[in-house]
Amino acid sequence: MAIKERKERERQDMRNLIIDSATQLFLKQGYDKTSIRTIAEDIEYSPATIYLYFKDKDEIFYVIHENAFAILDKQFRKHDSIENPFDRLIAVCKTYVKFAMDNPDYYDLMFIMRAPLSQIKSVEKWDAGECAFEYVLDTIAACLEANLIKPVDKYVLAISVWSFGHGLVSLYVRERLSVMEMPDDVMLTMMESSVNFFLENLRV
Template sequence: MGIKERKERHKEDLKIRILEAAKKLFVKEGYEATSIRKIAAEIEFSPTTIYLYYKDKTDIAYALHQEGFSLLRERLAALVYVDQPFERLKAMGRAYIQFALDHPDFYELMFIMKEPMKYLQAHHPEEEWPEGERIFDGLIKTVAACQDSGYFGGMDTNEVAMLSWSVVHGLCSLHITSHFKHIAEKCGSYALPAHEALLESVFQVYLRSLERLS
């Protein structure tokens, strides 16, 4: 490996360390309490080093936001090969919920924290929300395919897609903020950890309601 390649690898490794440290601190201490100085101390570098790669905290938050969406898209992309549209819609919901269970830190940055959206408004006011729109477009296409197969007759495609996203996002947000866990503990015993089992049970109720709409 040449000098140029080694420098590039060092640069990418350092950016990864910065993002990992920032993600840890954002979730643990909160966005407002996290400073560039704290992030630098976490990786034992000077704040000046971080400014070589990121303009400010919102720049770092948005980079993490993009990384999280890349992971989510990978999971959803694998489902395009599910032939039956309604089965694909159900699989998308489960994949979304499982992503939140596996990566609560990313989920909070992507869908709960407001800072990435502030970054977009400040630096790219001409764009709406490209990462979220790509995910939502895939959901709309799947709902439209469901309608072509006889589901959701007479219903607006966008409204069904928004309802579906709102339900799973609500469940995930309750889980991320630990509200769901406290309710689950009052709802009996499960083979899985109570809150995860109840999360799946509520999702099943929603799926049955979707089927009745068809």
């Protein structure tokens, strides 16, 4: 392996180490109580080392967001082959629910944890997050064009659909549904049935 390639791999390995540590610390003690110093202590490097890879804590949080939304968007796009846009919308919403159930830590960081989004606001385009939302928006637009759902503004519909899904899975992620004492497979079926119920009420 060439020296340049080895150095690049080592650099990426260090970035991943920092990101993995920060992810766990954010989840364990929250955004505000996590600092560059605590991340450095966790991976047993100096804070100065971390600043070689990230300018601040907010940038690390942004990268975690990007990675998580990229995974979600990739899963959404597996449904490209579904020709009927309403069926595709159902599949996308169920994928959203399954993603949250399979990745509760990621979901917490993406949608629930209190943290400033100054890094996201400062970039010209938030690629991964916007792509995931635009996929839902485009699918809803296709449903409207095919007269499959009620004629409501596509943005209103997109926000309504996403908010319903978020509320549903947030109850699961924050263990507010644990009182129902359902195994995860039964819980998933119940949540998917809730998605069906909500979306069927959008039909014309």
